[in-house]
Amino acid sequence: MFGEESHLPYDRPPLTKDFLLGKVEEGQLTLSDVQSYGTVDILHHRATRIVAIDRGQRSIMTDRNEVFEYDKLLLATGSRPRRLPEIDDARAIYLRTLDDAVRLRSVLEPGRRIGIIGAGFVGLEVAAAARERGCEVCVIESAGTVLSRGLPPLVSNAIQRLHLSRGVEIVCGQTAKGIEWTRRGPINIELSHRVFPADAVVVGVGVIPNTELAAAAGLEVDNGIVVDCHLQTADPAIFAAGEVTKHPVGKAGTLLRLESWNVAHKQPLVAAACMTGRDLVYDEIPWLWSDQFGHNLQILGDIADSQDFLLRGHLDSEQWTLIALNSATEPTGVIALNSGRDILMMRRVLKNGGNLPLDVISGSRPVSAKVPVG
The missing domain is CATH 3.30.390.30 (FAD/NAD-linked reductase, C-terminal dimerisation domain)
Incomplete structure (x- = not known):
């Protein structure tokens, strides 16, 4: 098992919820300890990036030029935050990893001013956690309402009213016209009619699936790694699981890429079964949840x-x-x-x-x- 992060595998959903609120700590997020992996013959290569797949030789190469052969290969490469080119990455917080969450939690102190760009689930969950920790919060969304992607307006409006009732400022239909990164003073976010002075800027404007490795290996990629109901790619030796997959959904078998805990939790179980000779299908009903206030x-x-x-x-x-x-x-x-x-x-x-x-x-x-x- 190979992963770019230095941490043991951990549960991601609490990063925008209970971890920011201080209800859980780093150690409680870990899915299994080193000893547990060892007892079932799992070797975990941390801080290791896979740079190439050789399908002919059935091997992978790491960023240290190490080569490992495989009989079956699972790609669970996930996604990365979509970045805004006009925002300095070194100062902005893009919440994806445990390290990102640790950094964000350190600035969520009473009285701090937090600017959040993007009013999707991540942005709103961070907004809720920040308000509960006593921060002043301004959410900036280019669309006309929060949660505009895939939810009917009457639900978006209801969630927006919930945030407004808890003291979150929401500015919809606008983008940050500019951000002034002052050396010692506040980070000034320029809006249409005023400036919001922030102590930290969080950006949550969607994600990009990590398909580059699969594409370079010649696998079919279309805003996700394309798989069948067994989570198998066109190469019978290679499977994929998690939010990087574009998989059949519903009776019509429409290919969709879904970003949810359910996909990350259930797909690897089906993939592992199929990789070891069982005939299972992934046919879960799409499901996601969000905790706010x-x-x-x-x-x-x-x-x-x-x-x-x-x-x-x-x-x-x-x-x-x-x-x-x-x-x-x-x-x-x-x-x-x-x-x-x-x-x-x-x-x-x-x-x-x-x-x-x-x-x-x-x-x-x-x-x-x-x-x-x-």
Whole structure:
């Protein structure tokens, strides 16, 4: 097992949540210790980068010019933060690794001013953690609302209202026109009508899949490493897993690349089974979650193209469920806040292709994706 980081493999989701809040420490994030790997004959090469794959020789080369042969190879290269060329990388914080999170946590002190560029899940989770630690927070988003990628406006608006109610300043429809990196004073973020003086700038504007190694080896790459339902590439000896994969999703088998813990957790299990001769398929329903200000937001299934929904509860309350419907009024997905029971119910419905329970239908009201609803 090879990895570029010097740390043992660790759990990433807490980096934007409990780790920033000080609820967990570095040692609690580690998935297994060195001794555990040794007992099952796993040799972990830390701080080691693979620079080439020789498919003909079935070998890989490290950045130290070491060559290792393989019978089967798994690529779990993940992704890296998308960087803004106008922002000095040395001063800006791009949160991806444990080292990034350690650096960010060190500046989240009461009264500190934190500028966050990007209002996706990472940006908003950092904003929530920073506010809970007593920081002043300004989130800057080029789109018209937060969480604009893939979520209906009525949900985006509800999450935005949650942040505003907790004292987060949100500036949508703008980009940082310029950033002045002063030597001793604040980092001045220039907006359209004013300047936000920040003590730190966090950038969360998406990620880029690490496909270069696969592409150089001649594997099919299309915004991700293309794999089949067994997570196998076109080369029968090479598999891929995690958010770097572009894999079949749903009954139609649409190739998608999904950025979620579920993919990172479940795909390696299927890949390992298939690499050792078992015939398993990865057919998990897309699922992700986000924790912000003590609230748990979960998204299950396909909601991207839905215009009609059933709403249980009120979007300004602390618990609601929004069920996505297709043109035939069949459920295709769900977005829920603090409603784990409804997520479990919808998982059964989506997996088995059944109908919604009558009590769910009777306790819901129809809403449109484009109309803000209280």
